[in-house]
Amino acid sequence: MGEKILEVRDLTKYFEVSNGLFRKKKYVHAVEKVSFDVYKSETLGIVGESGSGKSTLGRVLLKLIKQTSGKVFYNGQDIMQLNSKEFGKIRRELQMVFQDPYASLNPRIKIGDSIAEPLIANCISTNYAEAKKKVYELLDLVGLQPESYERYPYEFSGGQRQRISIARALVLEPKILVCDEAVSALDVSVQAQILNLFNSLKKKLDLTYLFISHDLSVVKHISDRIMVMYLGEIMELATTDQIFSKTYHPYTEALISAIPDPAERGRKKRIILEGDITSPIDPPPGCRFSGRCFKTMEICKYQHPELIEVEPGHFVRCHLYSERKGDC
Amino acid sequence: MEKRTFCKTFFKNKPAVIGLFGVLLIALSGILAPFIVPYPTGYGTEILEPPSAEHWFGTDGLGLDVFAQVVWGARTSLYVSLMAVLVAAVIGIPAGLLSGYKKGIIGSAIDAVIDIFLTLPVLPLMIVIAAIVGSSINNVAIVIGLFSWPSLARVTRNSTMKISEMQFIEAARCLGIPSRKILFKHILLNIVGPVLVNLTLVMATAVLSESSLSFLGLGDPTTWSWGTILKKAWDAGAVIDTPNPWWWWFFTSFSIMVYVICFNLLGNGINDALNPKTRE
Numbered sequence: 001m002g003e004k005i006l007e008v009r010d011l012t013k014y015f016e017v018s019n020g021l022f023r024k025k026k027y028v029h030a031v032e033k034v035s036f037d038v039y040k041s042e043t044l045g046i047v048g049e050s051g052s053g054k055s056t057l058g059r060v061l062l063k064l065i066k067q068t069s070g071k072v073f074y075n076g077q078d079i080m081q082l083n084s085k086e087f088g089k090i091r092r093e094l095q096m097v098f099q100d101p102y103a104s105l106n107p108r109i110k111i112g113d114s115i116a117e118p119l120i121a122n123c124i125s126t127n128y129a130e131a132k133k134k135v136y137e138l139l140d141l142v143g144l145q146p147e148s149y150e151r152y153p154y155e156f157s158g159g160q161r162q163r164i165s166i167a168r169a170l171v172l173e174p175k176i177l178v179c180d181e182a183v184s185a186l187d188v189s190v191q192a193q194i195l196n197l198f199n200s201l202k203k204k205l206d207l208t209y210l211f212i213s214h215d216l217s218v219v220k221h222i223s224d225r226i227m228v229m230y231l232g233e234i235m236e237l238a239t240t241d242q243i244f245s246k247t248y249h250p251y252t253e254a255l256i257s258a259i260p261d262p263a264e265r266g267r268k269k270r271i272i273l274e275g276d277i278t279s280p281i282d283p284p285p286g287c288r289f290s291g292r293c294f295k296t297m298e299i300c301k302y303q304h305p306e307l308i309e310v311e312p313g314h315f316v317r318c319h320l321y322s323e324r325k326g327d328c
Numbered sequence: 329m330e331k332r333t334f335c336k337t338f339f340k341n342k343p344a345v346i347g348l349f350g351v352l353l354i355a356l357s358g359i360l361a362p363f364i365v366p367y368p369t370g371y372g373t374e375i376l377e378p379p380s381a382e383h384w385f386g387t388d389g390l391g392l393d394v395f396a397q398v399v400w401g402a403r404t405s406l407y408v409s410l411m412a413v414l415v416a417a418v419i420g421i422p423a424g425l426l427s428g429y430k431k432g433i434i435g436s437a438i439d440a441v442i443d444i445f446l447t448l449p450v451l452p453l454m455i456v457i458a459a460i461v462g463s464s465i466n467n468v469a470i471v472i473g474l475f476s477w478p479s480l481a482r483v484t485r486n487s488t489m490k491i492s493e494m495q496f497i498e499a500a501r502c503l504g505i506p507s508r509k510i511l512f513k514h515i516l517l518n519i520v521g522p523v524l525v526n527l528t529l530v531m532a533t534a535v536l537s538e539s540s541l542s543f544l545g546l547g548d549p550t551t552w553s554w555g556t557i558l559k560k561a562w563d564a565g566a567v568i569d570t571p572n573p574w575w576w577w578f579f580t581s582f583s584i585m586v587y588v589i590c591f592n593l594l595g596n597g598i599n600d601a602l603n604p605k606t607r608e
Contacts, residue, residue, distance in 0.1 A: 064498060064501060091502075105499075122504050
């Protein structure tokens with residue numbers, strides 16, 4: 001693996017939930033003490049069901065939401081401490097592709113202008129003629145006709161809009177691209193096209209991806225490493241090969257068993273998790289997954305497991321593999 | 329999609345078309361007043377003549393043509409309401425955008441100011457301030473504008489809050505677009521509809537306020553406005569006299585009513601045409 005481009009240390013984000021002036025304040029633990037590294041030119045897939053904090057994590061990393069605590073080092077510099085003016089120069093290197101292609105483009109602005117605007121705003125191009133040239137290059141890069149420049153978002157399909165969003169995210173020549181559920185709003189056939197586009201762009205532009213999705217099959221297709229999140233915590237983190245060849249965490253096992261596989265239809269045993277994700281408001285002390293885990297033990301209910309390295313580069317947060325296993 | 333469906337729905341809506349027609353009629357008569365009738369000034373010989381072919385709306389106690397007064401009054405009313413709208417827009421739109429977009433202290437503070445202004449007894453305060461600053465058309469217009477911005481700010485704020493949650497605003501922030509541009513380009517472009525509707529309503533209420541102030545003698549006595557005509561009629565006892573020279577006050581009151589109703593119809597029409605739910 002290459003050099004570290006992003007180091008995340010104990011990143012935490014709580015959202016305050018206030019129900020009334022005099023009630024005790026409650027907090028949604030959206031992201032809790034998350035630490036991981038991102039290596040240059042890799043694709044790190046982040047999976048988890050809705051409410052697992054993966055989108056919040058992406059937004060906190062790009063400083064779209066302020067973190068509660070923790071540090072994020074980008075090329076060795078803690079970007080969480082920078083004010084918005086200092087961050088301005090770095091911001092262009094960290095960009096995002098959003099989930100909903102129907103909501104992420106301003107409906108009243110021509111798509112060419114939508115893509116050109118960041119160039120002017122960040123003083124990369126001084127005039128629109130110069131910016132326009134760049135926009136045409138990008139439209140070509142993501143597979144759109146140059147005529148698209150003069151059109152409005154409603155004239156495009158979901159897949160085309162996502163191509164526009166990608167072009168817009170790439171216009172500032174980012175180093176890291178956070179893709180937040182970037183294909184989940186699209187049809188399966190279009191998903192494949194966009195995933196292939198992501199793969200080819202990565203090779204051409206030497207990008208690093210943080211690929212957030214709830215769909216493990218999508219993440220498997222594109223990622224070098226996979227991080228599984230549940231209720232704001234990392235449950236398992238390993239390379240894609242490791243995670244699929246030897247799954248440690250029961251939650252990951254359940255997720256993998258849910259991937260549809262036409263070859264094994266009916267023969268594969270699926271693990272069905274009972275109930276819904278636990279409320280992230282002031283979660284209980286034990287393992288966050290213990291309420292739904294099919295391998296739950298007594299210790300899981302009161303003791304919080306740590307993230308431990310079970311194999312080189314393979315991290316798991318589960319009492320099944322902790323040294324204290326013998327205690328109970 | 330946008331412009332063509334808008335026009336199509338708008339022109340299918342009969343009250344809206346009537347409103348537009350009325351507004352255009354009043355606007356044209358105001359703008360073209362010098363070419364329609366001469367400015368009513370001095371004294372006439374035919375005093376208190378009922379409506380006739382020569383004097384469509386009759387004549388007043390000084391023998392001046394009431395039709396001429398109403399047409400020139402439209403000019404003043406139009407000018408005052410446009411000025412008032414301008415003042416209201418300059419204050420109300422930025423205030424609404426800021427309070428809707430900026431969360432935290434700035435947003436809440438502006439919102440509190442809007443709330444306070446909305447609870448003020450507007451007419452008595454306008455009377456007091458108009459009396460202090462003196463009666464000129466511009467003063468009256470500015471005073472009306474200063475009291476009309478809160479409703480506009482409130483509408484702008486609510487629409488802004490809705491748009492601020494959209495992903496393209498987050499995307500714009502992510503791309504390093506400055507807040508100023510996000511507010512006045514990305515958000516404003518998307519809330520033009522409700523803001524426009526509210527501006528037409530401000531036009532309507534502004535003319536009512538102007539008439540009230542002029543009627544109370546706080547307007548500009550040297551120009552003809554609808555309120556001034558009514559004041560003169562009232563002072564001359566024309567409203568309660570018998571036999572009653574009804575044409576003196578009726579046509580003016582009717583004009584005010586038409587103006588207010590037409591602007592309201594126009595506003596509703598724009599609103600319905602912009603709202604996808606009411607589109608057929």
